[in-house]
Amino acid sequence: MLCLWLIFEYLRKKEIKKRTVYFCLIAFLAVLAINLFTDSLLLYKNYQAGDFTKYYLPPYSNFYYLKIERIITSSLVNILTGLVVGIIFWLIMKITRGLLLDKQEVGLLVFGALIVGWPNAFIFLFFVFALVVVCNLLLIIIRRKSVNDRFIITPFIPVAIILTILLGNYLSHLTNLFKISI
Numbered sequence: 001m002l003c004l005w006l007i008f009e010y011l012r013k014k015e016i017k018k019r020t021v022y023f024c025l026i027a028f029l030a031v032l033a034i035n036l037f038t039d040s041l042l043l044y045k046n047y048q049a050g051d052f053t054k055y056y057l058p059p060y061s062n063f064y065y066l067k068i069e070r071i072i073t074s075s076l077v078n079i080l081t082g083l084v085v086g087i088i089f090w091l092i093m094k095i096t097r098g099l100l101l102d103k104q105e106v107g108l109l110v111f112g113a114l115i116v117g118w119p120n121a122f123i124f125l126f127f128v129f130a131l132v133v134v135c136n137l138l139l140i141i142i143r144r145k146s147v148n149d150r151f152i153i154t155p156f157i158p159v160a161i162i163l164t165i166l167l168g169n170y171l172s173h174l175t176n177l178f179k180i181s182i
Contacts, residue, residue, distance in 0.1 A: 016154055021107035028114055032075055040068050074117075081121050082114035099150065108157040115161055119177040120168035127160035128153060 047053040047064060056063040089109050093101040109128070113121045132153045139145040172178045 016104055016108065018104055018107070021104050021111065024111050025107065025114070028111065029079075032079075036071060036075060039071050043067060078114055078117040081118045082110045085113035085121060085125070086110035101153070105153050105157070108154065112157055112161045112164075116164045116168055119172055119180050120164050122177060123168050123171050123175075124160055124164040127163050128156055131156040131160060 044057070044064065047056045055061060058064060086106060086109070089101055089106045093103070093106055109125075112124050112128070116124045132151055135156070136145060136151050169178075
């Protein structure tokens with residue numbers, strides 16, 4: 001839903017403001033925290049309701065804690081993936097002094113990596129840069145843009161997020177990226 005809102009925001013204003021990027025990041029982290037809380041609560045209630053599954057709960061077993069640990073670990077890996085992508089592209093932005101990327105684009109790349117998670121972040125970055133290259137080559141061919149112009153990647157990030165959500169698992173199995181998942 002946030003991706004569609006970002007696309008609408010870009011089409012309406014032809015830019016995505018820094019405030020919008022921060023709002024998306026905070027909204028995603030809030031939804032993640034709510035999701036973790038409700039998952040653990042619903043799992044507890046589900047185990048408590050069954051005759052056999054009540055033995056998965058803490059007085060009898062630590063299985064419930066193992067399930068919660070699994071849920072939290074996958075979320076933390078997604079957050080770590082977003083941070084690593086952010087640090088890498090922030091360093092690229094600082095080294096090139098903003099010629100290749102600006103702060104909004106780095107924030108959107110972090111947002112995309114947070115949403116798609118590990119190992120689909122590789123596929124997400126491939127989609128982003130493939131879309132940028134193809135569209136800018138077409139613009140250069142029809143002479144709307146010159147080779148010296150800066151490539152703007154902002155409008156392609158939400159599209160790449162949606163493509164990765166739809167095709168990411170299939171492509172990660174096709175390329176064997178799923179083997180490096182946690």
